[in-house]
Amino acid sequence: xxxxxxxxxxxxxxxxxxxxxxxxxxxxxxxxxxxxxxxxxxxxxxxxxxxxxxxxxxxxxxxxxxxxxxxxxxxxxxxxxxxxxxxxxxxxxxxxxxxxxxxxxxxxxxxxxxxxxxxxxxxxxxxxxxxxxxxxxxxxxxxxxxxxxxxxxxxxxxxxxxxxxxxxxxxxxxxxxxxxxxxxxxxxxxxxxxxxxxxxxxxxxxxxxxxxxxxxxxxxxxxxxxxxxxxxxxxxxxxxxxxxxxxxxxxxxxxxxxxxxxxxxxxxxxxxxxxxxxxxxxxxxxxxxxxxxxxxxx
Numbered sequence: 001x002x003x004x005x006x007x008x009x010x011x012x013x014x015x016x017x018x019x020x021x022x023x024x025x026x027x028x029x030x031x032x033x034x035x036x037x038x039x040x041x042x043x044x045x046x047x048x049x050x051x052x053x054x055x056x057x058x059x060x061x062x063x064x065x066x067x068x069x070x071x072x073x074x075x076x077x078x079x080x081x082x083x084x085x086x087x088x089x090x091x092x093x094x095x096x097x098x099x100x101x102x103x104x105x106x107x108x109x110x111x112x113x114x115x116x117x118x119x120x121x122x123x124x125x126x127x128x129x130x131x132x133x134x135x136x137x138x139x140x141x142x143x144x145x146x147x148x149x150x151x152x153x154x155x156x157x158x159x160x161x162x163x164x165x166x167x168x169x170x171x172x173x174x175x176x177x178x179x180x181x182x183x184x185x186x187x188x189x190x191x192x193x194x195x196x197x198x199x200x201x202x203x204x205x206x207x208x209x210x211x212x213x214x215x216x217x218x219x220x221x222x223x224x225x226x227x228x229x230x231x232x233x234x235x236x237x238x239x240x241x242x243x244x245x246x247x248x249x250x251x252x253x254x255x256x257x258x259x260x261x262x263x264x265x266x267x268x269x270x271x272x273x274x275x276x277x278x279x280x281x282x283x284x285x286x287x288x289x290x291x292x293x294x295x296x297x298x
Contacts, residue, residue, distance in 0.1 A: 189229025
């Protein structure tokens with residue numbers, strides 16, 4: 001298929017582009033800078049210059065493709081309203097462009113807020129609907145296009161998509177540990193984070209593109225739940241730091257904005273996704289990555 005990928009030079013997107021190309025698909029990646037464009041071209045993909053605010057360019061990219069994988073997000077936690085608005089506008093633009101075509105449209109999403117007191121499953125609907133909600137309600141907006149002739153699906157990524165070179169949540173938590181001189185965990189450290197290795201996540205995305213029916217919710221999860229204390233202990237070993245509990249009332253002050261997420265229980269399963277797609281995984285665990293020095297490379 002000819003696939004248009006937003007976020008093609010990002011942490012997850014660059015791995016997805018590699019997997020798509022390796023499996024015979026043609027890729028055009030959205031790139032907002034010369035550096036990003038060069039990285040996408042070096043992989044053997046085509047480039048469309050633009051960003052999430054270039055809705056005309058996004059529309060044209062979607063119309064010219066046989067499928068769209070939307071992975072880009074501004075991730076500006078200092079202006080969440082603007083980030084949510086940009087995300088919703090991009091998803092609306094792509095969905096409108098694909099309506100009635102039967103083309104595939106896969107959108108990146110997350111696992112926060114899906115379930116209480118149990119691991120989230122693919123059967124759990126996202127509670128975010130309006131433009132002011134998480135990611136602008138983009139997951140439900142995308143799935144709604146299934147009623148308009150689009151083979152739409154949600155890609156729910158674990159909170160840590162880990163591996164060497166990761167600059168996401170685990171990298172940020174490790175940076176806090178180095179700055180504070182202690183590897184902390186919230187409270188008793190029993191809240192859990194699901195996890196997936198970057199290469200396994202990319203494989204799931206390609207399989208979702210090829211196999212997922214309209215309205216699917218797909219979980220990029222290999223480890224159902226790793227205790228945050230276990231993550232903190234691995235960070236402590238990686239950087240030779242003491243490990244300590246952070247009082248729940250002090251989590252935000254100690255960790256900054258990432259503390260809100262680190263204190264959440266974000267366990268999730270991927271049983272239905274594995275059965276639907278025939279997805280198997282082979283990457284290391286998050287603790288194995290930390291112990292092997294994946295986050296010690298600076």
